Amino acid sequence: MTPLKSFEKDYPLIDSNFQSFCVSHGIFSVEDFLLHDLDALIAFADSHSTSQTLKQGIDQLLSIIDALHPPLLNGLQLLEDAQRNKHILSTGCEGIDALLGGGLCEGQLTELVGSSSSGKTQACLLSASTVAKHESSVIYLDTGNSFSPQRIAHFVGQSSGYVFDNQADHILRKVLDRIICYSVFDIYQMFDVLHQLKINLRSEVVKSNQHVRLLIVDSISSLITPILGGSGPQGHALMVSAGFLLKKLAHEHNIAVLVTNHVVGGEDGVSKPALGESWKSVPHVRLLLSRDCGSNVCNISMLKHPSKVRYLIRKFLYGVVYVSQYHDASGWAASSAMYL
């Protein structure tokens, strides 16, 4: 939504006279102008006393709009861009990586769906620690006070096999400093954080060791559920714009976005992902997590992927076994190698 006023400085034709003419037709921004019937506008401009300059103004605005269209990219350039900028980030769990063909893809929105205690948060924490270990920053939005730095420290310590001494403490600190957690409790707060992130990413050349590679929202559904349905379509609009904003961030700044969603009971007793049909089209990749009752084995299956065949099912052992010592080798990372 670019207001017309912002052009005033660079384009003398779009002066206050032209602006007030536009305002009298309900045009405040470029979007309004695009939506307006141009022929009618020109007809009105004809009857105006300063019709010549007004028409020039309209032409000027049209040419600005022409210049605003996004640059054309051909397939080859897209491929190059994908190869150069869209890296694949390992989640740290071999079972999930194998299913995804390497891991989370930058520029894409990946969604983990699953019932309570199916391992969604664990997958998020593991991915965050794995990515942070590779010299990239991670932004973690936590809605359920379930971000556990202790668990992350455990993942970091365990997979690199450090002995817990000063040296390891130093490395641990470096890794943990790259994970930034925000507690958000409503969707507006999430918008605030995402907008700030967008602006900061755009304005500053983020130092290479601060490059944000992964954005996690755990869970997006608990933010959206309270506003969805009920009084009018506003909740719906907010949900769609949240999805749009996440995808835009992912695409423009080469960030992998990971969100979690819960399941609801469907008509025939089979549970399905929450947030309904219009959210379904938002994530690029959708993974369903489930845990067999009474065991630590998690199943993961693919519901949606842009470049893979559906319904591959992998099993991985879920490291519910929590070990407090950092040098202990058991736990998720070790057991996930033994996926069935």
Add this chain to the structure above:
Amino acid sequence: MEVGMLPISSSKRGKLLAAGYTTLDAIARVSPTHLARDIDVSDGEALEILNLATKASALERPNGTHSAVVGGGQTAWDMLNDEKFSSYITTSCVDLDNILGGGIKCTEVTEIGGVPGIGKTQIGIQLAVNVQIPREYGGLGGKAIYIDTEGSFMVERVQQVAEACIEDMAEYSHHFHKDFQTCDVKMHHNNIFENIFYFRVCSYTEQIALINYLDKFVTENKDVKIIVVDSVTFHFRQDFDDMPLRTRLLGEMALNLMKLAKRFCLAVVMLNQVTTKCIEGSFQLTLALGDSWSHSCTNRIILFWNGNERYAFIDKSPSLKAASAPYSVTTRGIRNSTSSCKRIKMM
């Protein structure tokens, strides 16, 4: 950022759009009275919208601090260090404390559920008393908020638990501070009663209103360290036809409780009832309020009978391993299971 993302009601948003205010900049430039006239709302409401809009458009401008990518966050390292000082509320049952990593943790929302008679309310009462154990005795010296929806809070029972707690503290000080003469426990059970703020809630609207009000209440009573909701389910399980509405209300309530827990560094304990769920043809006991609700707590503890012994099982936690421990309900409150059998059962 657009008008659609401002935290205002949909009717006001509609009015703004209809009056031509599509950008935040456009709103931020007018005066409150002008805005009030344009969109036909009171001056106060217009001022509120203006404040929100200027706050949001201030975010648009990049700020000079380059230390963090976005302000307001905390790095995992800082949180790890904070966690070392985080406080726990003991359950008075050593086995249960052990699997919980020290007790019920502040800043987290813990849900405890089980069949009737298993001791949910007993745990609630025990925690409301234990939170007041003074710091000298390893406690928090805090106060408790008890939200009673079922009417099962028994003052006589609190007295028993409180007296037992004071006796235990006296014994503790006798053991460890033999040289101190002033170690007599100064607490009287009347103090314990004074520090439990009890709310009796009789409908779900009251429950929601109360939880919205708690933010203000806790701001005024900063030493509240635990909120017990007994039970969170009761009013939401009856006379509720509109299930989507229920999901929405519960979701919002859960987020409010999360916010309280985080902001004031207090523990929230929600007690829940059980229901049966059909999984692959067989019926199993799970906690009530459905699938969406199961996401609204940080930790989930399920209480169950194993033979004649009561057991607690950690069903969900981001940082604790799944484990179970026996406990018993005695006249003195929640205590270790007296039976010698310490078999750990995995569900």
